[in-house]
């Protein structure tokens with residue numbers, strides 16, 4: 001692997017990521033995607049458990065977001081992996097609407 005010197009969009013190593021995770025997302029953190037609707041973030045579960053800790057990028061990586069602390073928020077692993085670098089989807093169910101009988 002060619003290694004570049006500290007580029008702005010360098011991926012952190014696994015060790016560095018683990019360190020950031022402990023800072024951004026300590027046990028009991030509130031997930032900023034579901035805002036705690038699924039409960040606090042839990043450590044010590046099996047790996048990749050949907051309630052386990054994860055970091056979400058405020059500015060997505062695809063849009064130049066960095067691994068700086070200001071750009072990271074605590075999130076459940078499950079919430080984060082469902083987001084996919086896009087805006088949080090709108091609430092479903094308000095879309096199709098029948099007009100019924102109207103006017104007269």
Ligand SMILES: [Zn+2]
Pocket residue numbers: 031032033034035036037038075076079
């Ligand atoms: Zn969540």
